Amino acid sequence: MEKTRLDKKLAQLRGKSYISRELIDLLDTVTHLHLDMRELAEIELPADNQLAPAEAVFQGVPLLGRGNFPYDARQAESLLDRMITLLRDAGGPLADGAAAVRAALDAGELRPDVLFRKFLEDDHEFFAPWAERMPEAPxxxxxxxxAALNPSIEAVARKLAEKLPDMKVTQSGTCPICGSLPLISSLENKEGFRQATCSFCRHQYRIRRLACPICGEDDQKKLTFFTVDEEPGFRVDVCETCKTYVKTIDFRNLDRVAVPILDDLDSLALDYVAANQGYKRATLSAWGF
Ligand SMILES: [Zn+2]
Ligand SMILES: [Zn+2]
Incomplete structure:
Protein backbone atom coordinates (compact mmCIF):
# COMPACT_ATOMS: atom_id res chain seq x y z
CA MET A 1 0.00 0.00 0.00
CA GLU A 2 2.80 2.35 0.92
CA LYS A 3 4.50 1.32 -2.30
CA THR A 4 1.42 2.12 -4.40
CA ARG A 5 1.20 5.59 -2.91
CA LEU A 6 4.89 6.12 -3.54
CA ASP A 7 4.62 5.05 -7.17
CA LYS A 8 1.65 7.32 -7.78
CA LYS A 9 3.48 10.26 -6.31
CA LEU A 10 6.68 9.58 -8.27
CA ALA A 11 4.67 9.38 -11.48
CA GLN A 12 3.16 12.76 -10.70
CA LEU A 13 6.57 14.27 -9.91
CA ARG A 14 7.79 13.21 -13.31
CA GLY A 15 5.46 15.83 -14.74
CA LYS A 16 7.29 18.68 -13.03
CA SER A 17 9.40 20.70 -15.40
CA TYR A 18 11.87 21.91 -12.77
CA ILE A 19 12.82 18.45 -11.51
CA SER A 20 15.25 16.66 -13.79
CA ARG A 21 14.65 13.11 -14.94
CA GLU A 22 17.95 12.02 -13.40
CA LEU A 23 16.87 13.32 -10.02
CA ILE A 24 13.47 11.59 -10.18
CA ASP A 25 15.10 8.33 -11.23
CA LEU A 26 17.44 8.64 -8.28
CA LEU A 27 14.60 9.38 -5.85
CA ASP A 28 12.60 6.50 -7.29
CA THR A 29 15.43 4.08 -6.59
CA VAL A 30 16.28 5.50 -3.19
CA THR A 31 12.72 5.67 -1.84
CA HIS A 32 12.02 2.07 -2.87
CA LEU A 33 15.32 0.92 -1.44
CA HIS A 34 14.50 2.63 1.85
CA LEU A 35 11.07 1.07 2.00
CA ASP A 36 12.51 -2.43 1.63
CA MET A 37 15.48 -1.83 3.91
CA ARG A 38 13.36 -0.47 6.75
CA GLU A 39 11.84 -3.90 7.26
CA LEU A 40 15.30 -5.48 7.36
CA ALA A 41 17.03 -3.07 9.72
CA GLU A 42 18.28 -4.84 12.83
CA ILE A 43 17.89 -2.46 15.70
CA GLU A 44 18.28 -2.77 19.41
CA LEU A 45 16.31 -0.14 21.27
CA PRO A 46 17.74 1.35 24.46
CA ALA A 47 16.17 0.08 27.70
CA ASP A 48 12.99 1.86 28.74
CA ASN A 49 14.76 3.62 31.60
CA GLN A 50 17.03 5.31 29.04
CA LEU A 51 14.01 7.00 27.48
CA ALA A 52 12.55 10.28 28.73
CA PRO A 53 9.72 9.70 31.20
CA ALA A 54 6.17 10.55 30.14
CA GLU A 55 5.98 13.76 32.21
CA ALA A 56 9.09 15.07 30.46
CA VAL A 57 7.74 14.15 27.01
CA PHE A 58 4.59 16.17 27.79
CA GLN A 59 6.90 19.12 28.54
CA GLY A 60 8.56 18.84 25.14
CA VAL A 61 11.56 16.64 25.99
CA PRO A 62 12.08 14.06 23.21
CA LEU A 63 11.71 10.40 24.06
CA LEU A 64 15.21 9.75 22.68
CA GLY A 65 17.37 12.54 21.27
CA ARG A 66 18.58 11.92 17.70
CA GLY A 67 22.20 11.62 18.90
CA ASN A 68 21.20 8.50 20.84
CA PHE A 69 19.43 6.73 18.00
CA PRO A 70 20.77 3.20 17.52
CA TYR A 71 21.32 1.99 13.96
CA ASP A 72 22.10 -1.15 12.00
CA ALA A 73 25.79 -0.60 11.26
CA ARG A 74 26.12 -3.36 8.71
CA GLN A 75 23.10 -2.23 6.74
CA ALA A 76 24.13 1.42 6.91
CA GLU A 77 27.61 0.67 5.58
CA SER A 78 26.38 -1.38 2.67
CA LEU A 79 23.73 1.23 1.90
CA LEU A 80 26.38 3.96 1.98
CA ASP A 81 28.26 2.00 -0.63
CA ARG A 82 25.19 1.64 -2.83
CA MET A 83 24.26 5.28 -2.44
CA ILE A 84 27.72 6.43 -3.52
CA THR A 85 27.44 4.27 -6.63
CA LEU A 86 23.94 5.58 -7.38
CA LEU A 87 25.07 9.19 -7.08
CA ARG A 88 28.09 8.56 -9.27
CA ASP A 89 25.88 7.07 -11.93
CA ALA A 90 23.48 9.99 -11.73
CA GLY A 91 26.18 12.37 -13.01
CA GLY A 92 26.58 16.09 -12.37
CA PRO A 93 27.95 17.78 -9.23
CA LEU A 94 26.49 15.08 -6.96
CA ALA A 95 28.55 12.49 -8.80
CA ASP A 96 31.73 14.50 -8.26
CA GLY A 97 30.90 14.83 -4.58
CA ALA A 98 30.22 11.11 -4.30
CA ALA A 99 33.54 10.32 -5.99
CA ALA A 100 35.36 12.53 -3.47
CA VAL A 101 33.62 10.73 -0.60
CA ARG A 102 34.57 7.36 -2.05
CA ALA A 103 38.20 8.44 -2.34
CA ALA A 104 38.22 9.66 1.27
CA LEU A 105 36.74 6.37 2.46
CA ASP A 106 39.26 4.34 0.48
CA ALA A 107 42.12 6.43 1.84
CA GLY A 108 40.90 5.92 5.40
CA GLU A 109 40.47 9.68 5.74
CA LEU A 110 36.80 9.14 6.47
CA ARG A 111 35.32 6.30 8.48
CA PRO A 112 31.70 5.23 8.08
CA ASP A 113 31.08 4.80 11.82
CA VAL A 114 32.41 8.30 12.51
CA LEU A 115 30.34 9.73 9.66
CA PHE A 116 27.16 8.10 10.99
CA ARG A 117 27.82 9.22 14.56
CA LYS A 118 28.47 12.81 13.48
CA PHE A 119 25.32 12.83 11.40
CA LEU A 120 23.19 11.57 14.27
CA GLU A 121 24.73 14.16 16.56
CA ASP A 122 23.98 16.84 13.95
CA ASP A 123 27.60 18.00 14.16
CA HIS A 124 27.85 20.98 11.80
CA GLU A 125 31.55 21.43 12.44
CA PHE A 126 32.24 17.99 11.08
CA PHE A 127 30.32 18.60 7.85
CA ALA A 128 31.40 22.20 7.21
CA PRO A 129 34.85 21.43 5.68
CA TRP A 130 33.23 18.82 3.44
CA ALA A 131 30.74 21.37 2.19
CA GLU A 132 33.66 23.66 1.32
CA ARG A 133 35.39 20.88 -0.56
CA MET A 134 32.39 20.37 -2.83
CA PRO A 135 30.88 23.82 -3.39
CA GLU A 136 28.76 22.58 -6.31
CA ALA A 137 26.98 20.06 -4.12
CA PRO A 138 27.82 21.05 -0.55
CA ALA A 147 20.33 8.04 3.02
CA ALA A 148 22.41 5.25 4.56
CA LEU A 149 20.87 5.66 8.01
CA ASN A 150 17.29 6.38 6.96
CA PRO A 151 15.93 2.81 7.21
CA SER A 152 17.42 2.44 10.70
CA ILE A 153 16.14 5.84 11.81
CA GLU A 154 12.62 5.15 10.57
CA ALA A 155 12.60 1.66 12.06
CA VAL A 156 13.65 3.08 15.44
CA ALA A 157 11.01 5.82 15.23
CA ARG A 158 8.29 3.27 14.50
CA LYS A 159 9.23 1.20 17.50
CA LEU A 160 9.54 4.22 19.76
CA ALA A 161 6.15 5.54 18.62
CA GLU A 162 4.57 2.64 20.50
CA LYS A 163 6.21 3.89 23.68
CA LEU A 164 5.02 7.48 23.44
CA PRO A 165 2.59 8.61 26.10
CA ASP A 166 -0.86 9.32 24.72
CA MET A 167 -0.67 13.00 23.83
CA LYS A 168 -3.37 14.53 21.68
CA VAL A 169 -1.28 17.40 20.41
CA THR A 170 2.30 18.48 21.07
CA GLN A 171 2.59 22.00 22.44
CA SER A 172 6.20 22.59 21.41
CA GLY A 173 6.05 21.83 17.69
CA THR A 174 9.12 19.58 17.84
CA CYS A 175 9.01 15.83 17.31
CA PRO A 176 8.11 14.03 20.55
CA ILE A 177 10.35 11.13 19.56
CA CYS A 178 13.62 12.76 18.50
CA GLY A 179 13.19 16.48 19.17
CA SER A 180 13.67 17.68 15.58
CA LEU A 181 11.65 20.33 13.78
CA PRO A 182 8.92 19.49 11.27
CA LEU A 183 9.81 19.08 7.62
CA ILE A 184 6.31 19.89 6.43
CA SER A 185 2.81 19.76 7.87
CA SER A 186 -0.55 18.67 6.52
CA LEU A 187 -4.16 19.32 7.34
CA GLU A 188 -6.23 16.22 7.99
CA ASN A 189 -9.93 15.46 8.18
CA LYS A 190 -12.90 17.79 8.52
CA GLU A 191 -11.62 19.40 11.70
CA GLY A 192 -8.35 20.32 9.98
CA PHE A 193 -6.05 18.70 12.52
CA ARG A 194 -2.51 19.76 11.68
CA GLN A 195 -0.10 16.89 11.37
CA ALA A 196 3.66 17.44 11.22
CA THR A 197 6.21 15.13 9.60
CA CYS A 198 9.51 15.09 11.47
CA SER A 199 12.52 16.24 9.43
CA PHE A 200 14.73 13.57 10.97
CA CYS A 201 12.82 10.42 11.98
CA ARG A 202 9.69 11.01 9.79
CA HIS A 203 7.38 10.41 12.70
CA GLN A 204 4.02 12.09 12.17
CA TYR A 205 2.58 13.95 15.12
CA ARG A 206 -0.14 16.45 15.73
CA ILE A 207 0.82 20.07 16.34
CA ARG A 208 -1.26 23.11 17.22
CA ARG A 209 -2.93 24.38 14.09
CA LEU A 210 -2.73 28.04 14.95
CA ALA A 211 0.77 28.33 16.36
CA CYS A 212 4.24 28.61 14.86
CA PRO A 213 5.89 25.22 15.35
CA ILE A 214 9.32 26.87 15.33
CA CYS A 215 9.03 29.65 17.93
CA GLY A 216 5.67 28.89 19.50
CA GLU A 217 4.05 32.22 18.54
CA ASP A 218 0.27 31.89 18.80
CA ASP A 219 -0.82 35.50 18.35
CA GLN A 220 -3.05 35.22 15.27
CA LYS A 221 -1.97 38.65 14.05
CA LYS A 222 1.58 37.36 13.60
CA LEU A 223 0.59 34.23 11.70
CA THR A 224 -0.48 34.24 8.07
CA PHE A 225 -0.31 31.98 5.10
CA PHE A 226 -0.23 32.30 1.33
CA THR A 227 -0.88 30.03 -1.63
CA VAL A 228 0.10 30.16 -5.30
CA ASP A 229 -2.33 29.28 -8.10
CA GLU A 230 0.09 26.89 -9.81
CA GLU A 231 0.32 24.63 -6.76
CA PRO A 232 -3.17 23.81 -5.52
CA GLY A 233 -3.26 21.79 -2.33
CA PHE A 234 -0.28 23.54 -0.77
CA ARG A 235 0.08 26.62 1.36
CA VAL A 236 2.91 28.33 3.15
CA ASP A 237 2.37 29.14 6.82
CA VAL A 238 4.55 32.06 7.83
CA CYS A 239 5.37 33.53 11.21
CA GLU A 240 6.14 37.26 11.43
CA THR A 241 7.81 36.81 14.78
CA CYS A 242 10.62 34.45 13.76
CA LYS A 243 10.30 35.01 10.00
CA THR A 244 10.28 31.30 9.23
CA TYR A 245 7.77 29.30 7.25
CA VAL A 246 6.49 25.77 7.13
CA LYS A 247 4.68 24.42 4.09
CA THR A 248 1.33 22.80 4.69
CA ILE A 249 -0.33 20.18 2.53
CA ASP A 250 -4.09 20.45 2.27
CA PHE A 251 -5.39 17.72 -0.01
CA ARG A 252 -8.72 17.48 1.79
CA ASN A 253 -10.64 18.73 -1.23
CA LEU A 254 -8.41 17.10 -3.82
CA ASP A 255 -8.22 13.54 -5.00
CA ARG A 256 -4.59 13.19 -3.94
CA VAL A 257 -2.80 11.31 -1.20
CA ALA A 258 0.02 12.88 0.75
CA VAL A 259 3.53 11.44 0.74
CA PRO A 260 5.16 14.24 2.76
CA ILE A 261 8.80 13.65 1.80
CA LEU A 262 7.88 13.82 -1.89
CA ASP A 263 5.20 16.48 -1.53
CA ASP A 264 7.94 18.63 -0.10
CA LEU A 265 9.73 18.36 -3.43
CA ASP A 266 6.50 18.63 -5.40
CA SER A 267 5.88 22.02 -3.81
CA LEU A 268 9.38 23.42 -4.35
CA ALA A 269 7.88 26.38 -6.22
CA LEU A 270 6.48 27.64 -2.92
CA ASP A 271 9.92 27.62 -1.33
CA TYR A 272 11.15 30.04 -3.98
CA VAL A 273 8.22 32.36 -3.38
CA ALA A 274 8.72 32.23 0.40
CA ALA A 275 12.45 32.92 0.06
CA ASN A 276 11.74 35.88 -2.22
CA GLN A 277 9.45 37.31 0.42
CA GLY A 278 12.24 37.13 2.97
CA TYR A 279 11.16 34.09 4.95
CA LYS A 280 13.54 31.29 5.81
CA ARG A 281 12.89 27.62 6.01
CA ALA A 282 13.41 26.03 9.40
CA THR A 283 14.72 22.71 8.07
CA LEU A 284 16.36 21.48 4.91
CA SER A 285 14.21 19.68 2.38
CA ALA A 286 13.72 15.95 2.79
CA TRP A 287 16.60 15.50 0.36
CA GLY A 288 19.05 17.79 2.03
CA PHE A 289 18.84 20.89 -0.15
ZN1 LIG B 1 11.52 12.86 14.93
ZN1 LIG C 1 7.68 31.67 14.66
Missing amino acids: RTLSFLAF
Missing part, protein backbone atom coordinates in the same frame (compact mmCIF):
# COMPACT_ATOMS: atom_id res chain seq x y z
CA ARG A 139 25.38 18.69 1.12
CA THR A 140 26.54 15.50 -0.58
CA LEU A 141 28.14 13.98 2.50
CA SER A 142 25.22 14.60 4.85
CA PHE A 143 22.81 13.38 2.17
CA LEU A 144 24.81 10.15 1.88
CA ALA A 145 24.89 9.69 5.65
CA PHE A 146 21.17 10.31 5.94
